[in-house]
Amino acid sequence: MRQSLQREGHHGSVEFGAEDRVLHGSLLGMRDAVVYGGTDADSPESNFHAAVDECLAFCAEEGKMPE
Numbered sequence: 001m002r003q004s005l006q007r008e009g010h011h012g013s014v015e016f017g018a019e020d021r022v023l024h025g026s027l028l029g030m031r032d033a034v035v036y037g038g039t040d041a042d043s044p045e046s047n048f049h050a051a052v053d054e055c056l057a058f059c060a061e062e063g064k065m066p067e
Contacts, residue, residue: 004028005025005044005045005048007048007049007052008052008056010027010028010029010030010052010055010066011027011028011029012025012026012027012028012036012048012051012052013025013026013028014044014045014048021039022037022038022039023037023038023039023040023041023043023044024036024037024038024044025037025044025048027051027052027055030055030066030067031067032055032066032067034051034052034055035051036048036050036051
């Protein structure tokens, strides 16, 4: 079983919230808070990919490196 998600050199976590029964995660090694989640096994990974793409697009637009 994989312990983290990967896309374009970025890694993300996936954790299960027992109280709200939701899968959630965040980009690892970043100062900026980038989070994603989902309610089924597939959605955290697709939302992670979207979060990475959005983060990279935002940083390119602002002319800064992802932190």
